Amino acid sequence: MSENAKDEAVAIPAPSDGARREEVRGDGDILLKVTGLQKHFPIKKGLLQRQAGAVHAVDGIDFEVRAGETLGVVGESGCGKSTMGRLITRLLEPTGGTIEFEGKDITHLGVSGMRPLRRDVQMIFQDPYSSLNPRHTIGTIIGAPFRLQGVEPEGGIKKEVQRLLSVVGLNPEHYNRYPHEFSGGQRQRIGIARALALNPKLVVADEPVSALDVSIQAQVVNLLDDLQEELGLTYVIIAHDLSVVRHVSDRIAVMYLGKIVELADRDQLYKAPMHPYTKALLSAVPIPDPSRKAAKSERILLKGDVPSPISPPSGCRFHTRCWKATEICTTTEPPLKELRPGQRVACHHPENFEDQAPQDTVLLSAAKEAAELVPEEELAESAKTSAAVAAEVEAAAATESAETPAEESGKKSGQEPGGKSTDT
Ligand SMILES: Nc1ncnc2c1ncn2[C@@H]1O[C@H](COP(=O)(O)OP(=O)(O)OP(=O)(O)O)[C@@H](O)[C@H]1O
Numbered sequence: 001m002s003e004n005a006k007d008e009a010v011a012i013p014a015p016s017d018g019a020r021r022e023e024v025r026g027d028g029d030i031l032l033k034v035t036g037l038q039k040h041f042p043i044k045k046g047l048l049q050r051q052a053g054a055v056h057a058v059d060g061i062d063f064e065v066r067a068g069e070t071l072g073v074v075g076e077s078g079c080g081k082s083t084m085g086r087l088i089t090r091l092l093e094p095t096g097g098t099i100e101f102e103g104k105d106i107t108h109l110g111v112s113g114m115r116p117l118r119r120d121v122q123m124i125f126q127d128p129y130s131s132l133n134p135r136h137t138i139g140t141i142i143g144a145p146f147r148l149q150g151v152e153p154e155g156g157i158k159k160e161v162q163r164l165l166s167v168v169g170l171n172p173e174h175y176n177r178y179p180h181e182f183s184g185g186q187r188q189r190i191g192i193a194r195a196l197a198l199n200p201k202l203v204v205a206d207e208p209v210s211a212l213d214v215s216i217q218a219q220v221v222n223l224l225d226d227l228q229e230e231l232g233l234t235y236v237i238i239a240h241d242l243s244v245v246r247h248v249s250d251r252i253a254v255m256y257l258g259k260i261v262e263l264a265d266r267d268q269l270y271k272a273p274m275h276p277y278t279k280a281l282l283s284a285v286p287i288p289d290p291s292r293k294a295a296k297s298e299r300i301l302l303k304g305d306v307p308s309p310i311s312p313p314s315g316c317r318f319h320t321r322c323w324k325a326t327e328i329c330t331t332t333e334p335p336l337k338e339l340r341p342g343q344r345v346a347c348h349h350p351e352n353f354e355d356q357a358p359q360d361t362v363l364l365s366a367a368k369e370a371a372e373l374v375p376e377e378e379l380a381e382s383a384k385t386s387a388a389v390a391a392e393v394e395a396a397a398a399t400e401s402a403e404t405p406a407e408e409s410g411k412k413s414g415q416e417p418g419g420k421s422t423d424t
Contacts, residue, residue: 032099067234138165237249257313
């Protein structure tokens with residue numbers, strides 16, 4: 001690819017509103033603020049469909065997202081991560097709480113009120129197979145946001161779609177192909193191109209790589225990372241895999257049963273997690289570091305499933321699985337409190353910090369049954385994927401910094417030096 005062509009592929013001129021991007025890049029300004037956010041899905045029963053209860057999918061969460069950062073959101077399946085993502089992109093109507101975007105309350109905006117916001121907030125979905133309409137060409141799919149918003153990019157929709165295709169490392173000539181002609185990784189790139197079409201300020205990615213082959217995961221993670229740098233994007237990345245989130249996040253929110261239990265700067269969270277649940281999640285992630293071998297006995301396997309979000313446990317929701325639980329944990333919900341600068345935690349007995357309720361009676365039997373220390377080999381299998389992604393992301397980052405401009409241009413177009421697609 002010529003130098004000019006390379007520049008075209010990498011540089012992202014904002015089609016019609018270059019000034020918009022500068023407005024948001026207030027370096028650390030709060031772009032999104034969520035207060036007391038709730039989503040309860042009603043459970044209806046009987047002929048009359050009377051409400052018999054509710055799934056407390058998201059149950060009062062507070063956080064903010066700063067312009068230009070990546071907030072990772074992690075937690076076990078069913079803890080409410082996707083629901084949270086759909087609430088902040090306003091694909092779901094909240095039951096309670098508020099969502100502010102750039103200082104404006106958008107919690108209950110209707111369809112017309114939301115229209116301008118749809119340009120600014122975009123979502124990337126987990127499954128690149130079902131999120132693309134198989135009957136439409138990728139040109140139609142990526143061009144849809146322009147048609148829906150009535151935006152006419154400079155040079156026309158086709159030219160802009162082809163530019164977006166090269167931005168995400170796909171061949172612009174493939175404009176007329178159908179989704180089934182692409183691999184999983186390439187389809188996720190199409191989803192990313194569609195999300196970027198309108199030059200959004202915030203991108204919410206719901207498990208963007210978990211449906212992909214391990215070898216492709218790192219490529220897509222790196223693409224998201226590169227795009228963030230080039231376009232100054234703000235991300236909320238939802239994942240259950242801490243390895244993926246570790247490499248791309250500035251801050252991480254840990255969710256458990258509809259609540260945020262810890263919210264901290266990435267390095268601090270990995271170095272000294274304060275919530276026992278965070279510690280348990282981290283203990284299952286292998287870190288390619290020989291000094292961790294000494295921490296073998298610290299590996300924790302949580303027993304039992306996450307309790308039902310229909311009737312979550314009283315007090316601290318994690319108390320039924322926590323090896324540190326005491327009386328107060330069963331009765332009093334701990335608030336999410338900033339115990340260290342940049343580290344908020346909701347726990348009466350935090351790790352790596354002074355106890356908040358030292359005199360309380362330990363619930364010995366529950367504490368003993370809640371978790372067990374497991375030998376390394378038992379965890380090795382389940383941790384393999386995480387380790388592979390971590391290693392690949394690191395290796396790719398190292399290669400990238402050593403890459404020559406010629407190699408760089410090959411990578412951006414999704415081609416290996418020999419011209420073969422990297423995503424097949
Ligand atoms: N439309 C719905 N109606 C009823 N319950 C729902 C609905 N959507 C989600 N839930 C429930 O809300 C809870 C949280 O689901 P959610 O998908 O947000 O969790 P998650 O952490 O993203 O899990 P996963 O990683 O498996 O997607 C789950 O118990 C789920 O069954």
